[in-house]
Amino acid sequence: DAGVIQSPRHEVTEMGQEVTLRCKPISGHDYLFWYRQTMMRGLELLIYFNNNVPIDDSGMPEDRFSAKMPNASFSTLKIQPSEPRDSAVYFCASRGQGLGRNEQFFGPGTRLTVL
Amino acid sequence: DAKTTQPNSMESNEEEPVHLPCNHSTISGTDYIHWYRQLPSQGPEYVIHGLTSNVNNRMASLAIAEDRKSSTLILHRATLRDAAVYYCILRDAVDGGSNYKLTFGKGTLLTVNP
Numbered sequence: 001d002a003g004v005i006q007s008p009r010h011e012v013t014e015m016g017q018e019v020t021l022r023c024k025p026i027s028g029h030d031y032l033f034w035y036r037q038t039m040m041r042g043l044e045l046l047i048y049f050n051n052n053v054p055i056d057d058s059g060m061p062e063d064r065f066s067a068k069m070p071n072a073s074f075s076t077l078k079i080q081p082s083e084p085r086d087s088a089v090y091f092c093a094s095r096g097q098g099l100g101r102n103e104q105f106f107g108p109g110t111r112l113t114v115l
Numbered sequence: 116d117a118k119t120t121q122p123n124s125m126e127s128n129e130e131e132p133v134h135l136p137c138n139h140s141t142i143s144g145t146d147y148i149h150w151y152r153q154l155p156s157q158g159p160e161y162v163i164h165g166l167t168s169n170v171n172n173r174m175a176s177l178a179i180a181e182d183r184k185s186s187t188l189i190l191h192r193a194t195l196r197d198a199a200v201y202y203c204i205l206r207d208a209v210d211g212g213s214n215y216k217l218t219f220g221k222g223t224l225l226t227v228n229p
Contacts, residue, residue, distance in 0.1 A: 004158075030213075031213070033216070035219075042219060042220070042221055043153075043159070043202075043219040044219075045216055045217070045218065045219075048216060050213075050214060055214055056216060091158045091159075093158070093159075097213045098213065101213075102147075102149070102161075102164055103161040104151075104159075104161060104217065105160075105161070106157075106158030106159050106160065107158055108157065108158060109157075109158050
């Protein structure tokens with residue numbers, strides 16, 4: 001398996017623009033997680049899904065952020081409109097379900113810069 | 116959420132053992148202890164996890180205190196590639212099953228000297 005795939009790897013945009021980050025989890029994994037990492041705040045969980053259904057979105061900072069998982073192999077995190085304070089590395093991770101499937105696999109991340 | 120306390124940084128020499136401590140005095144009886152690490156410019160990766168008994172795998176060992184209020188991640192022979200931020204995390208189980216999330220703290224930055 002290729003692991004968790006994220007695109008784009010780097011994104012530079014201007015304030016006010018819409019940004020869409022994409023994630024393909026590992027095949028067969030039931031859980032998908034979106035994290036954000038900054039120097040100031042560390043690694044924060046934004047939202048996670050189980051079988052394509054959002055379970056906990058309490059980490060989503062505000063209404064400008066939205067996440068969807070239309071099927072088991074694809075998820076998006078959208079920021080509209082983007083602001084400079086959204087600049088961060090965004091990680092997607094996936095995990096299986098059940099006994100012995102506790103390992104969470106992270107993607108390489110998307111580095112977002114909002115000017 | 117049960118919280119963990121780790122030193123901000125530690126230093127080690129190559130090919131020597133490293134003991135990374137973690138305090139979790141408010142751990143509950145059903146909380147698992149997870150360790151992840153993050154190498155520079157990469158996403159975090161799983162290292163090991165345990166509940167009560169000590170655990171070993173190809174990457175490391177996890178020693179858990181008898182009262183479970185602390186644990187130690189042991190790298191038996193540190194290499195330069197082990198330089199990373201190491202996170203000790205208590206599993207936050209929403210319903211005691213698979214619906215749990217991991218809350219990352221600031222971790223310990225491990226420097227390995229050649």
